[in-house]
Amino acid sequence: xxxxxxxxxxxxxxxxxxxxxxxxxxxxxxxxxxxxxxxxxxxxxxxxxxxxxxxxxxxxxxxxxxxxxxxxxxxxxxxxxxxxxxxxxxxxxxxxxxxxxxxxxxxxxxxxxxxxxxxxxxxxxxxxxxxxxxxxxxxxxxxxxxxxxxxxxxxxxxxxxxxxxxxxxxxxxxxxxxxxxxxxxxxxxxxxxxxxxxxxxxxxxxxxxxxxxxxxxxxxxxxxxxxxxxxxxxxxxxxxxxxxxxxxxxxxxxxxxxxxxxxxxxxxxxxxxxxxxxxxxxxxxxxxxxxxxxxxxxxxxxxxxxxxxxxxxxxxxxxxxxxxxxxxxxxxxxxxxxxxxxxxxx
Numbered sequence: 001x002x003x004x005x006x007x008x009x010x011x012x013x014x015x016x017x018x019x020x021x022x023x024x025x026x027x028x029x030x031x032x033x034x035x036x037x038x039x040x041x042x043x044x045x046x047x048x049x050x051x052x053x054x055x056x057x058x059x060x061x062x063x064x065x066x067x068x069x070x071x072x073x074x075x076x077x078x079x080x081x082x083x084x085x086x087x088x089x090x091x092x093x094x095x096x097x098x099x100x101x102x103x104x105x106x107x108x109x110x111x112x113x114x115x116x117x118x119x120x121x122x123x124x125x126x127x128x129x130x131x132x133x134x135x136x137x138x139x140x141x142x143x144x145x146x147x148x149x150x151x152x153x154x155x156x157x158x159x160x161x162x163x164x165x166x167x168x169x170x171x172x173x174x175x176x177x178x179x180x181x182x183x184x185x186x187x188x189x190x191x192x193x194x195x196x197x198x199x200x201x202x203x204x205x206x207x208x209x210x211x212x213x214x215x216x217x218x219x220x221x222x223x224x225x226x227x228x229x230x231x232x233x234x235x236x237x238x239x240x241x242x243x244x245x246x247x248x249x250x251x252x253x254x255x256x257x258x259x260x261x262x263x264x265x266x267x268x269x270x271x272x273x274x275x276x277x278x279x280x281x282x283x284x285x286x287x288x289x290x291x292x293x294x295x296x297x298x299x300x301x302x303x304x305x306x307x308x309x310x311x312x313x314x315x316x317x318x319x320x321x322x323x324x325x326x327x328x329x330x331x332x333x334x335x336x337x338x339x340x341x342x343x344x345x346x
Contacts, residue, residue: 004284007070007332009321011044013056013080013092014065016134021064022055024048027323028089032068032076034317036174036293037167040096042066042076047089047323056090059083065134066094067177070319073289077177079134096175097136102160104128111151111250117144117171121163121182124152128159141183141294146170146261148254151221165246170261174293183294185265188313192286193298194336200281204274205306213242213266216259220249228255231263242266272315272339273299273308280334288334291317297338312338 011024024046032042044066048056061080068076079100082093107127112120118140129136148169152162167173172183214234220226226249233239242262249255280286286297293314300309316337 004280004282004286004288004334006282007288007319007321007334009044010069010072011046011092012067012069013059014067016063016065018135021059027321029320029322030068031318031320033319034076034174034176034291034293036313036315037164037172039098039102040076040078040175042068042078042094042096043091044068045089045091057085059092066092070288074177075289075319078175097134097178098160098163098173098175098180100134100136101125101128101163102158104131104159105155105157106152106159106162107131107154109152109154111149113149113250114147114253115149117146117148117166117169118142118182118184120148120150121166121171121173124159124163124166125180125182135178137179139179139181141181142187144171144184145186146257148257149250150248150254151250152248162248165248168262169246169258172294176292181292181294185261187294188296188311190298190311191290191292191295191314192284193300194280194284194286195300196303198281198284198286199301199303202303203301204272205301205304205308206272206274207269208272209269211266212237212240212269213263214239215241216262216266217241217243218249218255218259218262219243219245220251220255221247224250224252226250226252226255228252228259230256230259231267234267237269268340270339271306271308272337273301273312274335274337280336286336288319291334291336293317297336299338310340312340315339 009030013021015021026047029045033040064080078094078096080094084091170185174181215231217229296311296313299312318335321332
């Protein structure tokens with residue numbers, strides 16, 4: 001049985017060609033995250049030795065990638081977006097491979113009549129990377145099971161924005177290293193379990209009441225005239241109506257499907273469970289590299305006034321390690337956020 005353990009990190013800076021530019025064996029600080037339907041980031045503070053100082057002085061944003069390993073396992077990868085050189089250290093900040101899509105636009109005009117949303121997301125991603133691929137792979141874990149009609153025009157809108165809007169209608173996506181994963185919104189395969197004993201310093205259970213929407217109205221493109229609504233007053237929560245315009249929607253059926261998808265996710269006030277600023281026990285029954293947003297953990301807790309015992313979707317991961325010094329040993333902190341919304345409840 002896998003356990004979280006106490007990991008030690010190393011780093012490498014790679015060129016876009018794949019060649020190693022520099023390595024960071026002496027890390028005084030390292031932090032990396034994983035996020036669902038959003039960008040993840042990483043930060044490494046390297047104490048250079050004489051052999052690598054000159055190489056670290058030549059690294060550049062976008063040209064080079066930061067790659068992180070935990071106990072030798074590949075856990076994070078993405079283009080460097082900020083560098084700071086100070087006396088005795090180099091601080092590198094990076095964002096995952098999805099950041100490239102925020103700097104890309106659709107390169108073709110393309111219409112999708114009544115198409116599974118995962119197929120549309122796959123096209124958006126591949127079209128976005130196609131003219132200048134930074135090195136990515138794409139895996140469709142499963143079809144969305146939600147269909148709709150969408151239209152995109154060459155040069156109009158950022159590809160990353162188009163992908164985020166699509167994710168609000170029935171799919172999930174995340175980046176693990178250089179791989180982009182597309183998942184059904186209802187996907188929830190377990191990768192471990194957590195209980196109070198695994199979180200000895202406690203956790204936080206929170207409801208986000210402002211995100212509820214029991215009735216959704218979705219408007220499509222002006223040319224289509226599509227306007228659909230779904231839902232109504234909830235006997236428990238009352239009526240909460242939300243309106244959104246999505247110009248890429250091209251027909252009434254797609255607007256209705258989008259309204260249904262949004263209502264399904266927001267019809268229940270989401271409950272978030274966060275290990276906050278505590279460290280998951282090294283004996284917890286989880287394998288840290290397997291903590292991937294979109295997958296699930298079985299969580300059982302009675303340490304707060306809100307008891308929890310259910311399968312919850314991972315929405316965020318944060319791992320931090322400090323190298324310590326002669327007087328203080330280094331420490332690792334593994335934090336995970338899980339949530340249940342209407343999609344998981346269904």
